[in-house]
Amino acid sequence: MAPQNLATQLTALVVDDDIINRKIHQRLLESVGVQNQGVKNGKEAVDIHCRGQRFDLILMDMDMPIMNGIEATKELRSMGIRSMIVGVSSRCTEAEILKFMEAGLNDYHEKPLNTAKLSSILDNINPNFTSD
């Protein structure tokens, strides 16, 4: 997947309290040309939207202090945010995933993300993203 010089470049927000995961996911996005920012909990994700910023993609961790991924997703949806929100977590029981999806996710992937998972996510936002 080569970086794209798109006139309409995709933007992403990585929401994760773990600094290692944030670094990896941000570098993954950067490697495919997606401009991105990182925040460390759900409240910061909500606040950044309250300040008027918008993103094509939000990668949302589930377990975070102050405001977790489920609460943040519900809050963003109630604010009218229509961005693609993808849950990314190491939780894997069906019940936990279902609860997260019901909060308003478009998709869910188990951590860690890799280039293949990211490709499928970006293709859902822009089907031309990974095509030649």
Added chain:
Amino acid sequence: MEIHVFMGLLTLGPIVWKVLGKDILSFAFTVGFLDDQFNQLQKLQDESSPYFVMEVVTMFFGDSEKLLNSIALALEQKPVDFKSVDSHVHQFKGSSASVGAARVKDVCTNFRNICEAQDLEGCMRCLQQLQQEYFLLKNNLQYSFRLQQEIQAAGGSISSME
């Protein structure tokens, strides 16, 4: 058996590794210390982010040692708060999965099951195993980084992992 062979080889030092033509990282993959996620991290390293793997792994080392201390402290409490132990182990499992530390991750999975059973002796054994696996991996990776730096300093290049 493979762990003892590996520990013996580690004591020979990086120069002998060069002479033997061994790649420490290849060995780490072969014996399951590392999985494909580590390959994914290596693919993210390029001229724009030339120290990416080392930066991530260094963060992992810092995080891991804090978590190991937290787990040890939690297991010393009377009574033991198994939820707190589980929370630290869950975090350790997550970060080890993120860097491709496969054996550390597997020990964490087992540790969480033992925690759920509230088996204190089992938890102490798991902690010991976790410390052993973590420090083996740390030594492995630190040797590998040092060897790579020596090769690059000598004007060589690092072959990519298959």
